[in-house]
Amino acid sequence: MNDLPARILARIVSLRAPILLVYALLVPLAAVRAARIPSEGGLERLIEPSDPDYAATREFQRIFPDSPSVVLLFESDDPWAPANVSRVDSAVRELRAVPHLGAFSVLDAVRRARPGAPLAELRRLATGTEFFRRQGLLGDRFLSVVVDLDVHGAAERDGALASVDAALARAGAGAVRRVGAPYVQSWIERESGAASVRYFPFFGALVVGTALLLYRSVRTLLAFVLALGSAVALAVAAGGLLGFTFTIVSVLVPLTVLVTTLATLVYLQSRFVDRPPGTPVAVHQLAALRNKVLPVTASTVAAVLGFAALSVSRVRPIRELGIWTALGLAISWLVAFTLFPALQLALRTPTGTTGVAGGRVYGRLAAALPAFTFRHRRALVTTALLLCAAGAVALFGIPGRLRPMPVAVDSLTYIDPSLPLRSDLVWFRTNVADLNVAHVWIHLPRPAGTDPEVLHAVDRLQSAIEAVPSVIAVLGPTTFLRLRRYFAGGGERLPEDPAQFARAAADLEQMLLAEPGLRGYVDVNGFRDLNV
Structure with a gap:
């Protein structure tokens, strides 16, 4: 056969030496680039940056930075027993001694309101309001510690989480439940990065078994390994050059390319070994490649188009998965018809019907x-x-x-049910609350964030949101005013009378200077933005 595909294949085979040289130069560079692709397992990666809600959230976080935090739960039959309170205090001291960590418990709040008060009085004060219980700071069988992480990036976050564990060990805290988005994100990113490493040995055994059982040839095995490694390295590196990262779905790209390329190589090799007696290897190789180029190309094009269709998705990891896999499959086709034929001849992989197992x-x-x-x-x-x-x-x-x-978008669906992390999260949801937090961003037309009439309206909004059955707790600019009134013996609710409310909120600006936590709800740079 002397048609155009046959002439192209013959030209490719004749250039096998330059082709081997090019791959020898490209593949190591591709492997280095592929190894540097970061893993990002957070669910925020599912959101398209151009989405209006996403853009608004980023703008909101520019004004009110959202520091990651975790919750540590110290369980006891009597959480206010001196032994358990001492355990909490020791843990808080050790946590505060670590750079970039801040720790807060309900004990800090009530001790500040009643300095030097006995433990019984502190217990009465903490349990006399539903506020601390709704915030998850205490329960019938636990006290909790909120740990703020002053970190930037995954590496600092993971280092801070390791410091938390080390601080608890130094404090002799014993069994402590750990919950929070940083723990979940750290686990997902770690598992996403390790997924390919964990599953590649299985597919490596598959490659070895396929080559040795079907073809009974170490040289054929070596050709398979070199071609597969080149295809995967080039495919993964291509995604890195496009700015893609490994997410909870894109970690499947290397495995998809590997399996698809293996099927193509088996298809080509099975035809190549079936050489009629007396036919030269070079002649038979061209005939075998020409015989399989159409079906292999058709199946590859179908797969490429199928994955490329995912590029219309507005979910970023899904779109990247489609583009990345489509590009990887196209690269695997190129490897199968350029590098693999060169390896067949260079390694002299055996042919003849007796070579097939x-x-x-x-x-x-x-x-x-x-x-x-x-x-x-x-x-x-x-x-x-x-x-x-x-x-x-x-x-x-x-x-x-x-x-x-x-549609599974709950972080728990990605976590192994046997892990303590998942059991702690399930326990927290069952016995305390969920970790989902929503923000209401109030932008005022003028700098009136501390005006009594504005705060009064915001306080009514907080009360209305608290009345929603699915809402567990609400924090806002007037929360500190409510707590101060409660600690003073006046109850949790602020007065409805405008004049009395104005007196209760008169020193909010001074509180903003003394209470750093309050600045997370009132923007002190312009007093035009409030956070609920």
């Missing part, structure tokens, strides 16, 4: 399978259609009878 069993199976599937074609097609219908029902559900398959 399987013997009589394989031959009998290959001969019997088409007749079997044709004879039972109606049953097989019917079964396939029924399975498709069952999949559609599972995906979309049946109105009034079966719920459709949910």
